[in-house]
Amino acid sequence: MFKLIPALLAAALAASLSPTAHAAETTRDGGQVKNVVLVHGAFADGAGWRPVYDDLTARGYRVSIVQNPLTSLADDVAATTRVLDRQDGPAILVGHSWGGTVITEAGIHDKVAGLVYVSALAPDAGETTAQQYEGFAATPEFVIETGRDGYGFINPAKFKAGFAGDTTDADAAFLRDSQVPINMSVFGTTLTNAAWRTKPSWAVIATEDKAFDQAMLIHMAERINARITKVSASHAVFMTQPKVVADTIDRAAKDAAGQAR
Template sequence: MTGAGQEIKNVVLVHGAFADGSGWRGVHDDLTAQGYRVSVVQNPLTSLEDDVAATTRVLDRQDGPAILVGHSWGGTVITEAGVHPKVAGLVYVSALAPDAGETTSQQYEGFAPTPDFVIDVGEDGYGFLNGDKFKAGFAADAADADAAFLRDTQLPINMAVFATPVKNAAWRDKPSWAVIATDDKAFDQAMLQHMAERIGAEITTVPASHAVYVTQPAVVAGVIVTAAKNATA
């Protein structure tokens, strides 16, 4: 509960790599139907600094404390941006969670590669998920039409972002929750569990693909509501 004894009502959603904010539609609709004020960040995916700046602009607009939510690469973004004074709690949705001084790439060390998650990198250093492997790697439990739309609306990411260390780790000072998709092909399951356990997150597991925020919006929204009810502003 907040210091005033009332539930936090603001939620800020941050997408990951190879996607834009439209995938949050189901979570947005679920939460707004419950009376939450939901904002969706549109990360440019050009650098960690740019994505943090985009998130900070949205956080600055909140009229009170907020729960900050990140999917996949968005976890790295909320780890840095979450030090914002309006952030009361963090929700990691099959998301990366580096510590201060660590890069995103370092989170993969010691874990098995995932053969279905194939990134095609162009000469300019930006990566798209391979079209032929997209459904299997990103959204295996989505309807074919929905997976095709996600594939065709991809937002490429500057691959250099994965080598950029974060300066701050908001999870060290703020309560965290994690949703782990047990059929996620973007990350080794042991990697997801390790990251969530290291940050002391309350963990919820759900049978879903990496696109869990699209295919299981009610579960994701439920964890966000739990965070809103239990974080202290």
């Protein structure tokens, strides 16, 4: 019998170090989810999340930022999954704009405790991102120019009005000149998963967002049964209203932990 003790101890130690056990322990002992993964959208990169990152890390969160290649939905989901795999416990997965499609597909990951959509797209499984625009008003200030290779940029002359109306001229110019083009074919890719069907969701809607019809944003958020926060901001809400975004993520982390207990 005594020969079994080392084996039992080893098994118990292995169980305590397993990702599932660690996730449960993190939620239970910390009182809330402590990891946040931020996913940027089209025409941008992860650097725009810096104000939200600074706010959340000051609150004690461990924040990771995905750098999407914007080459295909599969590539962006793979980039997000790599970051989720590195989390040491449950995480809130956050997506801005096109990043909403990415977290919808990638959010079935077992580390994801909740989803936050920041002026973001939220298709269903079996739908494309492009279908979300059907029946809603056009956005004349958000002008995309597509090159021969199929990659799109926002028209430079329209960039501030369409993407970053409430930033300074200097910040808008930097965002314009550092924009990352997206393979426009991604909007026609059919989703396989809809994480919002099984994970609790929250949404921040920027009321001065010129990239989407407001009715479209509200329709998507209501369809996924998200808890909605509205704020006066442009599409660059992650830069201009970081506290509102961080407050929503913080609320999601606390609420998701409560549901897990």
